[in-house]
Amino acid sequence: MILPYGKKTSRLIHISEVPSGQTDLQCPYCAAELLAKKGKQNAHHFAHVGKSCLGAGSAALLGLGKELPTQLQLISYAQRKRQHIQQALQKREKQTTFLNKKDSQNKQLIKNIVAYLQAHKQRMQAQKVIAYVRYEFEAFPDLAHLPNSFAPHLAALQAYHSTKQQASEAADKLALYQKELEWFHSFKVYFLEIKTGEYNTFYKIGLTSRTLSERLQEIRKDLKDFPKLDIQVLYELEGVAFLETFFKQKYRKQRYQLGQYTEYFAFEYYELEAIKKELEWIKKII
Numbered sequence: 001m002i003l004p005y006g007k008k009t010s011r012l013i014h015i016s017e018v019p020s021g022q023t024d025l026q027c028p029y030c031a032a033e034l035l036a037k038k039g040k041q042n043a044h045h046f047a048h049v050g051k052s053c054l055g056a057g058s059a060a061l062l063g064l065g066k067e068l069p070t071q072l073q074l075i076s077y078a079q080r081k082r083q084h085i086q087q088a089l090q091k092r093e094k095q096t097t098f099l100n101k102k103d104s105q106n107k108q109l110i111k112n113i114v115a116y117l118q119a120h121k122q123r124m125q126a127q128k129v130i131a132y133v134r135y136e137f138e139a140f141p142d143l144a145h146l147p148n149s150f151a152p153h154l155a156a157l158q159a160y161h162s163t164k165q166q167a168s169e170a171a172d173k174l175a176l177y178q179k180e181l182e183w184f185h186s187f188k189v190y191f192l193e194i195k196t197g198e199y200n201t202f203y204k205i206g207l208t209s210r211t212l213s214e215r216l217q218e219i220r221k222d223l224k225d226f227p228k229l230d231i232q233v234l235y236e237l238e239g240v241a242f243l244e245t246f247f248k249q250k251y252r253k254q255r256y257q258l259g260q261y262t263e264y265f266a267f268e269y270y271e272l273e274a275i276k277k278e279l280e281w282i283k284k285i286i
Helices: 058-062 074-119 123-134 148-184 212-222 243-250 269-285
Strands: 005-008 011-014 021-026 033-037 045-048 188-195 201-208 230-238 255-258 261-265
Touching: 011 201, 058 148, 074 123, 074 148, 074 243, 074 269, 123 148, 188 212, 201 212, 201 243, 212 230, 230 269
Parallel strands: none
Antiparallel strands: 005 011, 005 021, 021 033, 033 045, 188 201, 188 230, 201 261, 255 261
């Protein structure tokens, strides 16, 4: 999976907030050590030092992908992405509810089988049904003698372990997705105007789950070689963490290397005005 953030104590740190290479961060899922991979070909991400674990849909939530629909406007992508995230959540909730209901129905039908067998003094068969439900490796009980009306009950017994496993997996995926959303909403997108001289103005977009003042201190430290440095926060947006990756892909041609850093942009006046207008819309609408 593409892991967009690592964990330090109880705080998530986004890939854009660390330099490339070894980090002091851990995987949020398995606590393994992480490397920051920030090459020019693939989306920047964290990688496990050892074997990778199985995570959830962070990449999908945060928009980390090789190719995004950059022909869309920022506001259009933001609206579409938020809709997709909500639809995915609803789909997981619906599937979990359905499987839990099916599992509950199966249990009730199996109880009816046991009750029937006990009422007809077939205690041995009843115990076999109970054992099969309790221990999957037990042999399926011979219940061919049950009335035809018990066909749905037998089907429920046959499907019991599979449905129970599916319900458990669906619940786990839902819980993990909900946790992903919680983490996702902890990130703020910031858009900065950076002046390194009277006529040199650049822009930066990024993500942070910390206070913006903490992040700005780091940026000032990175750019300490510029004697004149003025940083203004133009926008700070919540709930649209996916916008950072999309923005960087959409405006990849406007990237500018500032010193040793490549996470900056230089825009023509008309481009900047269009971006500001869209970010203003996003701030009001989303």
